[in-house]
Amino acid sequence: MKQVPVTVLSGFLGSGKTTFLNYLLHADHGRRIGVLVNDFGSVNIDADLVTRIEGETMSLANGCICCSIRGDMEETLVSMVDGDEKPDHLLIEASGVSDPAAIVQTFALSHDLRAKVYLDGIVAVVDGEQVRDLKGKNALLARRQIAVADLLLVNKVDLLDDAQRASLSKWLRQQVSDVRLVETVRGRVPLELVFGLGGKKWREAAEKDTLDVHVHDVEQSAKHAHENHLLEFETWTYRGEKPFDFTALKRMMSGLPASVYRVKGIVQLQNMPAERTVLQVAGRRVSFLGDRLWRDTRPYTELVFIAAAGKLDPDRLAARMDQCLADAKETAAEDRQADAIGKEVQINRWAQKFWEHSARAMQQRMAEDHSNGEQ
Incomplete structure (x- = not known):
């Protein structure tokens, strides 16, 4: 039985892993790729691309298979291969x-798994804008992710000037000297550079003591208060069906404490009633991106907050979120505001399409350079 190559994709919160996965799952690359994600909800898949859903597995029109990890990863891998x-x-x-x-x-540790698959490589996505701003144990975790990687995708380089890019490259080389760095914008990179890495560092990674990282829902905090973990994170999910005011919500998200590392999810905006909007907060950056029309789906909001343990106050957060809800009555001022917000969301979408076009051109050049280098 021919073994299937496996790539592990890592990277600290907000680095751009899901953006890369979205690119991979939408791309016309001629490969049947199985992707194991932590949650279907984190991956933006247009309904038109989905050909079949069976349990926790989603088959896509380009031949890819997207599977949500539930429980035992080894069992999930074997079921996909078989x-x-x-x-x-x-x-x-x-x-x-x-x-x-x-x-x-x-x-x-799994002989049965190694008989079916082999580790082709570990790819770490690095937030080029903010990775060096991480402090303490978060910085330790990010450096570990970098240290065990076979390839570094240095993302968001469009947000850096030439001097910052050179400084970042020097800093990364100080962390790890024997790994290829590939600069990316919005996670676009030729797949030829990501696959076929040869799995050079997996044995080194397997021999390391794993960092003691624990993540739990904020409501479980009391149950874990007695445990002593090296790194502890809390999560809390806000859910609702009422629309939000864009300006108020953006102001609130921009004012979150530094202990809230990540916010991600779907939001319903009164100012954009027909369109589902993706909200992302990563460090200092807050972005809204028009995703797709709601169509027959009932509009909703679902946002996941990730923070340092003990730093999430769900009651206070819920109250602050509720203060951002739009008033049921639309005023003329709100109509004018909707025009401005629509422009901002449209600009974000235009920027995304611009970078997609630029990235495709960059991919073609990089693939040609890669091909010429092998000749």
Whole structure:
């Protein structure tokens, strides 16, 4: 039985892993790729691309298979490899607050798994704008993710000037000297550079002591107060069906404390009633991106907050969120505001399409350079 290559995708919160996965799952690359994600909800898949859903598995029109990890990762991998639509390559999305060495050890310790798959490489996505701003144990985790990688995708380089890019490259080389750095914008990179890495560092990663990282819902905090973990994170999810005022919500998100590392999800805006909007907060950056029309789907809001343990106050957060809800009555001022907001969301969408076009051109050049280098 031919083994299936596996790539582990890591990177700290907000680095751009999901953006890369969205690109991968939408691209016309001619490969049947199986992608294991932490949650379907984190991946933006247009309904028109989905050909079939069976349990926790989603088959896409370009041949890719997207599977949500539930429980045992080894069991999920085996079921995908043994399925009717055996993938050409498997990619595992590691949580932004996880040590990829723990995933690697799953391969190292399982004889049955190694008979079916082999570890082709560990790819770390780096937030080029904010990785050096991480402090304390968060910085330790990010450096670990970098240290065990076979390839670094240095994302968001469009937000840096030439001097900042050179400084970042020097800093990354100080962390790890024997790994290729590939600069990316919005996670676009030729797949030829991501696959076929040869898995040079997985044995080194498997031998490392894994970092003691623990993540739990804020409501479980009391149950874990007695435990002593190296790194602890809390999550809290806000859900609602009432629309938000864009300006108030953006102001609130911009004012979140530094202990809230990440906010991500879907939001319903009164100012854009027909369109589903993706809200993302990563460090200092807040962005809204028009995603798709609601169509027959009932509009809703679902946002996940990730913070340092003990730093989330769900009652206070819920109250602050509720203060951003739009008034039921629309005024003329709100109509004018909707025009301005629509322009901002449209600009974000235009920027995304611009970068997609630019990235495709960059990919073609990089692929040509890569091909010429092999000749």
